[in-house]
Structures are given as C-alpha cells and as structure tokens.
Amino acid sequence: MVVKQNRNSGIQTTNQITGKRKWWALATVMMTMFFSSMNQTVVSTAIPTIIGDLNGFELYAWIFSAFMITSAVTVPIYGKLSDVYGRKPFYIFGLIMFAVGSAVSGLAQNMLMLIIARAIQGIGAGAMMSMPRATIGDIFNPKERGRWMGVIGAVFGLSSILGPTIGGWITDEWGWRWVFYVNLPFAVLALIGVLFALPKVRTSEQASIDWIGSFLLVLGLLPILLGFTWAGSKYDWSSPVEISLFGAGIIILILFYIYERKAANPVIDTKLFKNQIFSTSLILGIFVAMGMFGATMFLPLFVQGVVGLDAQSSGLVMSPMMISFIVGSVVSGQIMSRTGKYKKLSHISAILMAVGLFLFTQMDVNTTYPTVIINMIVLGLGIGSLMPLLNIAVQNAFPYKMMGTVNATQQFVSSLGGVIASPIFGSILNNGFADKLETSLPKQLMQMKEKMGDVNPQALLTKEAQEALATNFKKLGDAGIELYNSFLHAVKVSLTTGVHHLFIVAVVFGCLTFIGTFFLPEIGLKDDDYFAEANKDTASTEKAN
Known part of the structure; x- marks a missing residue:
C-alpha cells in the first residue's frame, strides 16, 4: 500500500x-x-x-x-x-x-x-x-x-x-x-x-x-446544565428560573440544529x-x-x-x-x-x-x-x-x-x-x-442541625473534618460522643x-x-x-x- x-x-x-x-x-x-x-x-x-x-x-x-x-x-x-x-x-x-x-x-x-x-x-x-x-x-x-x-x-x-x-x-x-x-x-x-x-x-x-455553530452549542448547553444542577436543591423543578433555563437551552439548541443544516x-x-x-x-x-x-x-x-x-x-x-x-x-x-x-x-x-x-x-x-x-x-x-x-x-x-x-x-x-x-x-x-437526613436524625440532633446550618457528606470525607466535628460535640459533655456517633450514622x-x-x-x-x-x-x-x-x-x- x-x-x-x-x-x-x-x-x-x-x-x-x-x-x-x-x-x-x-x-x-x-x-x-x-x-x-x-x-x-x-x-x-x-x-x-x-x-x-x-x-x-x-x-x-x-x-x-x-x-x-x-x-x-x-x-x-x-x-x-x-x-x-x-x-x-x-x-x-x-x-x-x-x-x-x-x-x-x-x-x-x-x-x-x-x-x-x-x-x-x-x-x-x-x-x-x-x-x-x-x-x-x-x-x-x-x-x-x-x-x-x-x-x-x-x-x-x-x-x-x-x-x-x-x-x-x-x-x-x-x-x-x-x-x-x-x-x-x-x-x-x-x-x-x-x-x-x-x-x-x-x-x-x-x-x-464553525465558530458560530460552536458558540450556539455552548450557549445552548450551559443553561440546561445549570437547570439540572439547581433543580430540586436551589430551585424547584417547576420554578420560573428552571423553566426559563431549560426553555432557553432548548430554543438555542434548535437554532443550532437549523444553522448546522445549512453551514458550509x-x-x-x-x-x-x-x-x-x-x-x-x-x-x-x-x-x-x-x-x-x-x-x-x-x-x-x-x-x-x-x-x-x-x-x-x-x-x-x-x-x-x-x-x-x-x-x-x-x-x-x-x-x-x-x-x-x-x-x-x-x-x-x-x-x-x-x-x-x-x-x-x-x-x-x-x-x-x-x-x-x-x-x-x-x-x-x-x-x-x-x-x-x-x-x-x-x-x-x-x-x-x-x-x-x-x-x-x-x-x-x-x-x-x-x-x-x-x-x-x-x-x-x-x-x-x-x-x-431530615427523617434520620433524632429530635435532639435536629435541633442542633438547625444551629449548624446545611449539613452534607463533607463531614465524612476527611479525618480533619471528622475530628473538628467530634471536638464540637465533646463540648456538650459526656453525652457528646454518643450524639456524635448518632450523627455520623444518620449522615x-x-x-x-x-x-x-x-x-x-x-x-x-x-x-x-x-x-x-x-x-x-x-x-x-x-x-x-x-x-x-x-x-x-x-x-x-x-x-x-
């Protein structure tokens, strides 16, 4: 050949x-x-x-x-x-x-x-x-x-x-x-x-x-990704923000498809x-x-x-x-x-x-x-x-x-x-x-959680985070360690x-x-x-x- x-x-x-x-x-x-x-x-x-x-x-x-x-x-x-x-x-x-x-x-x-x-x-x-x-x-x-x-x-x-x-x-x-x-x-x-x-x-x-096509593609994907990221956590799925994000993304992707059909x-x-x-x-x-x-x-x-x-x-x-x-x-x-x-x-x-x-x-x-x-x-x-x-x-x-x-x-x-x-x-x-988490925590820990703010699995991911968390619970006295273990189990x-x-x-x-x-x-x-x-x-x- x-x-x-x-x-x-x-x-x-x-x-x-x-x-x-x-x-x-x-x-x-x-x-x-x-x-x-x-x-x-x-x-x-x-x-x-x-x-x-x-x-x-x-x-x-x-x-x-x-x-x-x-x-x-x-x-x-x-x-x-x-x-x-x-x-x-x-x-x-x-x-x-x-x-x-x-x-x-x-x-x-x-x-x-x-x-x-x-x-x-x-x-x-x-x-x-x-x-x-x-x-x-x-x-x-x-x-x-x-x-x-x-x-x-x-x-x-x-x-x-x-x-x-x-x-x-x-x-x-x-x-x-x-x-x-x-x-x-x-x-x-x-x-x-x-x-x-x-x-x-x-x-x-x-x-x-195809710079225009590439730009339209990115412009269409971004709001859809933001919509999926925020849906159910920052905003409700049916909220005006979510509907706007998904709607805008779909419209732009449709324009992308139309443009691509005619692009050289x-x-x-x-x-x-x-x-x-x-x-x-x-x-x-x-x-x-x-x-x-x-x-x-x-x-x-x-x-x-x-x-x-x-x-x-x-x-x-x-x-x-x-x-x-x-x-x-x-x-x-x-x-x-x-x-x-x-x-x-x-x-x-x-x-x-x-x-x-x-x-x-x-x-x-x-x-x-x-x-x-x-x-x-x-x-x-x-x-x-x-x-x-x-x-x-x-x-x-x-x-x-x-x-x-x-x-x-x-x-x-x-x-x-x-x-x-x-x-x-x-x-x-x-x-x-x-x-x-809302249903797993005992009532006493739920009251503490409200003071702690948002809780996420970061509390489990590093030894440093767990040690810091344990230190805070120890301040509660003898029952602190038991509460700490209950908290970790719930998480x-x-x-x-x-x-x-x-x-x-x-x-x-x-x-x-x-x-x-x-x-x-x-x-x-x-x-x-x-x-x-x-x-x-x-x-x-x-x-x-």
Whole structure:
C-alpha cells in the first residue's frame, strides 16, 4: 500500500501511517491514553478530599461538568480539522492546554477557580480524547482494529488501576494539589512522542472552524446544565428560573440544529445521522455514558463516606473494575477481529452492564469490600467490551477519509451523556441525602442541625473534618460522643439513600442500552480495502491539479 509522501520533508497527503513509523505512532497513542486516563482516575479519587478542603459540595458535579463540556465541544472541531491538516498539530495544542489547565488546577484557592481550570483542561482533553482513537484508525484497518482496540483498552485499564492508587497516595501524603501537578511530566513525554512519531499532512483541501455553530452549542448547553444542577436543591423543578433555563437551552439548541443544516463546515454534520449504524451507536453511547457516570462518578464518595476507606484505599477498590474492563476490552477485540462481527457480542456486553448496575442498587450502609468488588467486576466486563465495539462499528460504516469527523462526532455525542449525567446525578444525590437526613436524625440532633446550618457528606470525607466535628460535640459533655456517633450514622444512612437513588437511575440506562443493541445493524468488518479508496481519491486529486 502506498501513501504519498515528500521524501525530503516527510510531509504526507493523508493521515495513514505505514511502515516502521506505525509502531512508534502506536506507542505514542498508548502513552497519551495512559497519561489522560490516569489523570481522570487520579482526580476522581482526590475529589472528595478537594471538596472537603474547598467547602464546595454543592458544586461537586461542576468539577466534572466544566471539564466535560469544554472537551465535548472541542472534540468535533479537532476531528474535522485533523482529517484535513493531520492529527499532529491538534495533539500538540491539546497537550499544551491540558498542561496549563493542570497547573492552574493545582493552584486553585476556591471551587470557582478550580472549575475554570478544569474547563481549560477540558479544551486540551478534547484533542486527547479524539486524536488517539483516530490515529488507531490511521494505522490499522477495521478488522485489525478490534484486536488493537483491545490492547488500547488494556492500557486504559492499567492506567486506571495505577491512577487511583497513585492519586490516593499523593492525596494522603502530599496533598490534593499534587494530583494535578503530576500531569506535567507526562504531558512533556507525550509531546515528545507526538513530535517524533506522527506525520505532517499537507493537502490542497481547506477547512474552517464553525465558530458560530460552536458558540450556539455552548450557549445552548450551559443553561440546561445549570437547570439540572439547581433543580430540586436551589430551585424547584417547576420554578420560573428552571423553566426559563431549560426553555432557553432548548430554543438555542434548535437554532443550532437549523444553522448546522445549512453551514458550509458544520461542527456537527447532521447528514451523518442518516446512517443507522451511526445514529444507533450514538444513542447507545449516551446510554452507556449515563449509566457509567451514574455508577462510577460518585462511587469514591460512597466508599469513603459509607464503607469508611481513606482516599488511597478507595482508589484500590476501583482496581477490580479496571481489571475487568481490560479483560472485557481484550476479549471483545479478539472476537471481533477473528469473526468480523459484533452484534451478538453487543447483546452480551449490554446484559453484563445492566446486571452490574443493578448490583450497585443492592448496596447499603452495611456493604462490605468483597461485595463492592464483585459488583464492579461485573460492570467493568460489560462496559469494557461494549465501548470499543461501538467505536469500531461506526468507523467501519464510513470511508476512511471521513474517519476523523465521524469518530469525533461519536465521541462528542457520547461525551454529552456524561455532561448531562453529571449534574443530574449530582442533583439526585443532594436531594436524596437532604430528604433522608431530615427523617434520620433524632429530635435532639435536629435541633442542633438547625444551629449548624446545611449539613452534607463533607463531614465524612476527611479525618480533619471528622475530628473538628467530634471536638464540637465533646463540648456538650459526656453525652457528646454518643450524639456524635448518632450523627455520623444518620449522615451515612442519608448518603447511602442518595447514592441508591442515582444507582436506580443508572440501571434504567443499562436496560435501555441492552434494548438498543437489537437496533444496531451489522456490517462485516473491512480489511485493507478500507484504505484503498482514500489513496485512490488522493491520487486522482493530485493528477487533476
């Protein structure tokens, strides 16, 4: 197979990577994914300690939402432009922005500053989310890709295993700020790999950024996210503020859709949705994201607040899920590469995911470590095998020259599931916790609570917070310790109730995922002829010029 290349400059006319360079490119992709995924797990483990230090439980969900909304919006922009100008410049820009965001996050003095820094991180993460998956497509054809996507999944799982352990240790020993600073050396290593391994691409085709579409997309998503965040806690669901937020967001998103249909270079190409594999995979991706975020985003909070582990130990509890994620990803990749099919496998994966989420709903204040581990293994097997399957199915359904755009659009819509899930589940947790606490506290403690003001699970998250709380109760005399223990028990029960409610919602999305797999069409995975059309089109264009 031939790829047009300038011998002197190393500049290519397509993104395809062949020869020895593809193995260096694969190593770079694996290193970048290791770096980005480890960051996510390191931060997730430290979040309870962070909100305890910065006193920001009510803004808990926005630490995730700020990151996800900026990464989601930039993903389709990176994908479309990388099809024309190559992956390399967007890798570089993304790594630099991510490093800047990490440095500012470590310096944050309040929740607002941290949320802004996480938004900057997200701008860089958009490239790190879309470029590695597209680069795998530049190296391997769809049938080979199943096997290698399994290996990539294993890298992701390994980093996720190490991340919580490292993040917990850093949080306990050095402080939570260092979970952000540790990103910086990894960013430098990944940047060196990108500069060395990825080709430059030069083409006569031109592309422009859809700034108006991007602005409308952000403008439409923000009020909806604010609405979900405040609903039921700050404002009633039926309040004028909530109705205005949701109404404004929906109207702007409708305008976004109308504009995108006529835009010359839309940030989201609405024509892609006419392909049934694409549209079905996107819906499934949203369901998977909603279920996964509902179960895993708040799991460290449950483990630290109810089971009673510190930050480092709660990170270790996440490891079984990541190990099962590796196993599921590798096995499903091997099956797809050998059979060239994926539909039956999607059914099995979705069943495991739904069962795993259901098991989470059975956890309560008396749940032990082995129970949490078993539940996470089942969920990890399902999600680990389903996520790469959906990615390969979509890439296989379109020509290679569209891969960056298609891959990025899929990633964007899937990310929206997480963006929407974060404030929704945060609201469910807060409301469930507050309602249960009102009925769990004895009358004497209810009177004390009124003097204490709002109470949230921050009282459980750090040793310092618990010691300060215990000191206040000791001032009440001999009965103070007994009251303190009763108070902590009531908070644990209330936190368990809030988490239980969001797990139930996650189960609904797990069941919808299983039903949706029956609507996923199947096309046999393509071999090397997948690249042939792109090379032919490039040669024809050069001859015409």
